[in-house]
Amino acid sequence: MEAVAFFIGALGAMGGAVAVIALRNPFYSVLALIVHLFSLAGLFLLLHAEFVAAAQIVVYAGAVMVLYVFVAAYVGNIEEPMWEPIAGQRLLAPLMASALFVELTIAITGSSLKALGTNGPTIPFGFGQPASIGRFFLERFLIVFEAASILLLVAAVGAVVLAGRRRTTAVPSGEPT
């Protein structure tokens, strides 16, 4: 049962990922990513990370992706020519990515870490649930939590700086880019 769920989730995640990089319209890519995120959330559930899965769906697939959709719609479809201007990129990119994959796989499968070959230890009640996560955040990772919040603040300020319309940023027309 768990294996089936894993494979469905894996297929969804992979499918979504491949679709993100394969689809030519960014708008569709965004949608494919949403599929991917949902599948991943499923996998998280399998791994007893309920809170993370929920956050994934609510925050990520929900809020963040909406932003994507808006921007994708705002800037419209972007022409990506088929012609590859960088010599060797088309050959080397997949090659290096596969090298990356192979090395990671060797690291994972070649590791002498015993626990890797197991289904994982029995876990206590409440593992991955909001309460325990929250405790972690407020006790051990208090600083991280606060830092993350400041990060969000800063990112928001950044977004305002970049995307906010101000009178000084009126673009003189016809200026070369």
Next chain:
Amino acid sequence: MSATTYAWLVLALPLAGSLTIAFGYRLWPGRAAGWIGTAAIGLAFLASIGALTQLLGEPSEHRQLTSSLWDYASAAGVNVKLGILVDPLSVFMILVVTGVSTLIHLYSVSYVESDRGYARFFSYLNFFVFSMLLLLLAGNFVLLIVGWAFVGFASYALISFWYRRETATKAGMKAFVINVVGDVGLVLAAFFVFRELHAFDYLTVFQGAAGHFHTNQGVVVAICLLLLVGAFAKSAQLPLHTWLPDAMEGPTPVSALIHAATMVTAGVYLIARMHPLFELAPTAADIAAFIGLATVIVAASIALVVTDLKRIIAYSTMSQIGYMVVGVSIGAYTAGMFHLMTHAFFKALLFMAAGSVIAAMASRQDIDRMGGFRRSLPYTSLLLIVGALALSGFPGTSGFFSKDEILVFAAERGGFYWIFAIAGYAAAAMTAFYSFRIVFRVCYGEPCPEAEALREGHMAHAEPENPVTGEPEDTDVGFPGPEHHVAEQARSMAIAMGCLGLAALVGGFVQIPGVSDAIGHFLEGTFANSKLATGNPPTGDAYLGLLAGAVVSVLGIGLAYLLYVVRPGLAPALRTRLSGVHRFLVNRWYFDELIDAVVVRPTLWLGRFFDDVIERRVVQGLVEGTVGVVRGTSTAVRFAQSGFVRAYALLLITGFAGLGLYFLIVSS
């Protein structure tokens, strides 16, 4: 005052004279510089006499006196003092040098009077005398080398005295460089000596040498051969002689003083001085003797055909020094030094007379253009003849006794040394011939226009031109001087020539076989330990030799008379008949060309090779190659910096892939 004090005085006076003239070059009016110079040397001559008398006052075993002023360069086991050695040989030499020098200074006072560089001339000349005396009085090898090089420099300075002439500067350079080659030989010899005996001091070396070396040991032969390089360069022996004829670019008194009477005999002095070493290396001594002989013959043969008045005398000088070299190399020290002295007299005289003639010719030196000066320059002609007689070894003159003494000694020594006697007499015939070739061409025959003019009381004035290249002289500043001076009109010249003429005639009487042995006796102190200088040859043999000499000399003179006076057409005919030989001789046996091809060209080629190939290709290539590699890498790095952000990402991933690969290899 002791003999050494006199000797220091002998050194100090010319130096003081030189510096006085140099620093006051703007102050001295008229001939003052000349008189100061002459006085300095004259006083040095007197001091030399003082040294002589003091030395004669010592018992003959104690006639080697040393004295030193201060440590010159002593450290790390090397000990060099500013020290002199006063012994019969050096005193004999300083007497000759200061004596002849005084007369030549006197001559010069008038001769170069109108030259712009008057003060400079006397400063140089005094400096030369100082250097020569330093060379002679030096008590160790280092000081010898110093004096040796100083005379070389003085010679250079005086050869290129008229430095606006390119020929003069070239000749000076040639003389200097060849002399430096000699210096190097001498220096290396000194090093060998030092390495073997750990001393530079003459007396220590000579005392140590006898016990340290065995006869003909390689080292001592090497030392002697290196000494010979020095001696031959200075004394213009084959093959280092080519500078001497060119040195005639200098003013004539310079030729008389340096390139005839004094400096060029330094080589002879050196061999005599180093006789303890040469006697330990008979092979080297024999080599020296043979080279001397070769020089005698080669130089005499060239002198037969050259037409430049001063150059004929220059070749004659080479030839005569060859005799001396033969003499001191085979052990005839007394005879060699005797000939050195008489030669100084008559050769200086010849140059002075030649100078007078050349002045009358307005600086032209070609004997083919001369003639008939007998009447217009009677005094000069007379002394020219006296000099020529002495040079030819005409019976009774000084050259007659001294030359024969060498040849007789050679014949007496036995073995293969008779070759020197035979060849020496043959060369003497040539000597007599070319001596009188000069006399007959200059004094006899049809008077040339200059001679005619002079008879009417006008000195010839010619457009100043370089006597060698014929190109017009730089008259801007007037050297070699707009006016010329002949002995007949300048008293100081006449006095100087008169004194020398007298010496050339009677100088030989100090050493007549069976009659007097003044020089031999005096020099005994130096050569006491010599195995070869075993006294004089039997008087009978000596007179046989004198007879042979007289015959040869008269024959030579007679032949010259036949060719140039009785049948003047014969000489050109002979020249066409023997054109091959003539060309060979006129081209001076092609020695200049040989040296040019063997030494000069390869060196220049090497310089160019260094410049073109090593410097441009290797040295700069090293730089440019490195720069090229760096630039190439730079281009590659900047090419990779293409601006494509995806390419940057790719490189990042690639970098990780490489790093990961390394870690995987490490982990396995």
Next chain:
Amino acid sequence: MNFHAPHIDYAALSPVLALTVGICIVLLGGLVRRDRVVVPLLTLLTLGITAGLCIWQFGERKDLVTGALRLDELAIAIALIALTAAAFTVVLSLGEPAAEQSGRGEYHALLLGSVLGMVLLAQAQNLVSFFVALELLSIPLYVLCGSNLRRAPSLESGLKYLIVGSLGSATLLYGLALIYGGSGSTDFNAIAAGIGKAGVLGDPLILIGIALAATGLAFKISIAPFHQWTPDVYEGAPTPITAFMAVATKAAAFAVFIRFFEVALGPESGDWDVALAVLAAISIVVGNVGALGQSSLKRLLGYSGVAQAGYMLVGLLVATKLGIDALVFYLLGYTVMNLAAFAVIVIRERETPFGDDIHAIEGLGRERPLLAWPLTISMLGLAGLPGTVGFIGKLYLIEAAVKDSFTWLGVAIVIGTMVSLAYYLRVIAAVWMTPGRESARDPATGAELPAMAGGETIEAGGVHAVPIGLLAGLAAAATITFGVIPQPLIDFASNAGQALAAFL
């Protein structure tokens, strides 16, 4: 279920808190007041207070908030570098068009946010706080790079930095995940212990994790071949930001690099030292040759930064106290040298129509010797010539390398230095040995050069040559002073090494 509030040492945390408060105040101040002075002053005040608190805490060594952070001399030294750089940047930003356009409050708040990230990063002792601090450092910088919205290169640099930076972050993250998995903990100390406990010393999982983490960190400190963003971003970003990045980012990333590798991955040092040595050598080569022939001074300093990072990495990879001392010392010296150079570049950028092109400083020695000297001293220092702190720094690094049998890296450093002379001296030659340019004509084509930021700025914000020049002079004076009397700085740096000595 009991909630145990963690013990919080407010005194030790005070710098962080001060910065946080400062961010808010500056942000609000920017909204309230629109004049040019208040916000920079507030920012400087914040930085000053924070620095004061840091100095107050100097000498403390303790874990903060359950071990997420560690306050020690290394952290404070790096924090001070970041604060100094930020203070410079504030002054350099006076009249900076980027600050005008993005709003002064926002601009300075972002700057302070980045500084906060650096301060946290220097203290981070936990994978999570490490990662979040790193992002807190980076994300404001992405914005600041692109903050001169009028200039396309500024935006380009922002986006490039963002893309490659995020790629680097992702790589780092994956590496951290593997290390977490392998060692079973996120605490640096526990990782070191966990590696041994789990028996994964030399295990591919950990090693690939290290490789990924090293990639991510090397990216941040511009180690070749992960350096390629550096020249582009340095050139495109507003110059004060470039100065800030060149100095502070590098320092903070090095701090965490040291702490992470020496403390957490110390047991593995035998595996990663050679790899890092090779990277250092590559950096030295690439950085130095890349800088040759650059005409943009910022770009040149970008490449130079790559090379300098290579030098500094040597101090890290030897994994000795001496190495850390040397690295911290070099960072301190590097800070003053670079800031002096950037200050002069900022002034010339605004005074001449050449932007940051080398033409902008031609003839400076003749016209403005007081401005020429700081730049000259800075270049001499970066080139490592004696009499400057750069020489002592290199000496220190080489000593560390040689002592740990990495003599070949010492040789690599000096070979790199030789190459570097070619471009540092070129700058000096432009300053002193080339006549200045009168007109803004392109030397090649003769065409009028497009007006760059400088032209506009003079009307927009003024040159502010006096305060900036004073700072440049100050930094140059420090370069010389610490080159002649280096001991105080050495003592300071060796405290940092001492803080980590227990882990080596």
Next chain:
Amino acid sequence: MNMDWYLVLSALLFATGAVGVLIRRSPVVILLCLELMLNAGNLALITFSRMLGDQQGQIFAIVVMVVAACEVVVGLGLIVAMYRRRIPLNVDDLRQLRG
């Protein structure tokens, strides 16, 4: 399911994301691919968290989500700013800075 399955999947997703960054030219899609990579990291973190029975990994994952969101915000902000400046939204055209 063994943990290494999850990890291999995460590696595959990571590599896929990397390929996307390398070959796509639209900045929007590149940002998406970066999301993919961060999510792959998250998957690994969660997997390890499960494997170790330790929730720190989950905390880490949540932080990563925050970070990802921030990157997205800033990234999209940049894209919007560029769009407004009429800079072509193709990273290959961003080559004013090079060399």
Next chain:
Amino acid sequence: MLNLLLSLPLAAGVVACAMPRRAAGWVASAGSLGVLGLAIALVAGFDASADGLQHSVDVSWIPGLGVRYALGVDGLSLFLVALTALVWPAAMIFSALREIERPRLYFLMLALAESATLGAFLAQDLLLFVLFFDLMLVPFYFLIGAWGGANRVPATTKMIVYTLVGSLLMLVAAIATAILATPAGGQLTFSIAALQSHLLSTGSQYWLFCFFAAAFLVKMPAFLLHGWMADAYRAAPLPVLALLSGVLSKVGAYGFLRVALPLFPQATTHFQELILVVALASILYGSAMAFTQTNVRLIAGYSSIAQLGFITAGIFSLRPDGANGAVLQMVNHGLVVVPVFLIIAVLYERAGSEDLGRLGGMAMRAPVLAALFLVVTLATLAMPGSANFVGELYILIGLFQAKIVYAFVASIGVALAAFYALRLYQRTMHNRAPEGVESREIGWRDGLVLAPLVACIVALALYPQFILHRIDPSTSAKVALRR
């Protein structure tokens, strides 16, 4: 005493910077004259019998790195310090007599150069030596780059990069020497005296020696490593070039004696032949090049290569006599080459050219100039009777006893020197003056600069023992360390 010696020039230079433009040169010159006074006092107070350091200063400088501020003079450095102190005022005053652009900076740089050079000669801490060795280059970079002739910037860059190649490697080697010589747990020290007592293993000595040798040989420069020389010599302003050639080149040779021989005795012996070959190649190559060049600066430049070849050969005879000669020759060469370049400057002002083809006839109306030049020329060609000859004599004696073949080859250089030096003199002073050459007597001000130098040459020629006597104990001690 030494502190004052070291800081006075720089202090004067800084003060000069604050002076009006016209006074700057004179203030800096006054400082350097003060240094000269100190140096004379130093020589006068020198205890000739001791081979140890005198006037030592030794205080901690960077304890963290084991670097001490240790200065001292011994016979080895005494006369090099004196040489520096003597020629710097000459160059400064010579420059101060002329209109110079940006005089304050110029004199500041000259003053800095003097301080750095003195530092290199005085340093007794290996690292301090390296520091000053490198620091010397900086002012010369500026001096050539800002006041030089055509192509000055590439030339000066080439020079500084090339010479730093060697000296930076030396930095590594110096550090490695100290580290390797420090016993485990011991306090790191760079003190030359202390390092001398912990000799390294032969293998370490070999490569460390090579690094040091590279630095010294480049600085000299020696054959094959002189790629920077020609361009720099062409471009440098002449007073600066005089110092560059006269003093800086000596630091390399000095380094061999100060550092390489005492610290790496086995390596020195091992590489003796190699260095001798380089030295001989320098002699022959330098000489041959010197007589093919027509640019007067390059003639002097290549002759310097040859002379430095002699000095190196003397050092690497590894005998006291050779080393004494080398030290003496360093002083001598410095003393002759500085006036040569200053005279070239004077000639250039009169002829507007530095090419032999366009020079000549200068002696005509300038007998004093000609006489000064003549003395210098004769000393350059190591005319017997000059101190240069004594130097060469000692070098060759040493070499002759160590490696006889090398001595023979080296003596070829002596003969070649006569040719190129005399050629230089003749073609500038003698022959006919080409168009445009103005034969004018040297001004009394320039004369006052040159005359003391020439007087020193003459004085040393008369009494070289003055130097030999004082250098002998320390120099012999350096060579005797070889086991």
